[in-house]
Structure formats: structure tokens, C-alpha cells
Amino acid sequence: MIVPLLSLAPGERGVVVDLRGGPNFRSRLYAMGLAPGAIVRVLENYPRGPLIVEAGGTRLALGKGMAARVFVRKL
Template identity: 40%
Template sequence: MLTLDKARPGARLRIVSMDGRGWVQRLYQMGLLPGSIVEIVSNYGAGPVVLRVMGAEVAVGRGIARRIYVEEVKES
């Protein structure tokens, strides 16, 4: 398991859990909830992490991305 800020561009990931309080509700509204499949669009090591969820691209700040735990989705 890794955090969203460490994921490489192009990776398909499943959100496992989120460590936080007030901002978690906002992420839920954006479609980022445990079990959601996301694809990393860009992650350059600075600035926001851009990801695709349910066909929409969203940007997540690096501090919040450090608190979102994900796992790689195995292609079958």
C-alpha cells in the first residue's frame, strides 16, 4: 500500500482509506471514496496530483494526497 503522492503517472489505483477529517467530505463529493478506482494523470513531485475518477480529472493538493492510501489495481 502506498500514498497517492507517491504514485506514478498512468497507474490505476484503488483508494483504500483516507486519514483526515474536514476535507474527507469534500473528496467524497468529488467521487474519491474508499473503493474508487483512479488513474494518475500527472504527478511531478511538486504541486497537485492530477487524477481521473469516473471520467473527470481532479487535482488534489500534495498534503492531502499524502493522506490518501491506495493500492495498485491488478489487470486481469
């Protein structure tokens, strides 16, 4: 099932399948290691704060708007 990264609960994992945004958005995520095919695991999803994920052994903090435009296939 393909869902926004934002919808995953802490502990859930997914494979990035789509980045819905312009070239600057994609470039920024690629630089962070979030490219199609990357496996991500949600560590924290704060109600009024960022989504904390792990990708490629690196922890990243994503704003809600950004995380809503990263689509993953749940594992």
C-alpha cells in the same frame, strides 16, 4: 500493496482504501468522487504542483498534502 496516492507515477492506477483525515477532509474528497472503492488513475505528478488524477471519468487536481493522506491499493 497499500501506498499513498502521492507515490503513484503517471499512468498507474489504484483503488482508494483509506482517507486519513477528519470529517471535513473526507466530505470534501467524497464530493469529488474519491471514496473508498473508487478507482483512480494518476495523469500527472508535477514536482512543484498538484497531482492530477482521474476518478469516475472526472479529472481532479489534488495538492500534495491531500494526496499524501489518500491511501490506495495499487492495481
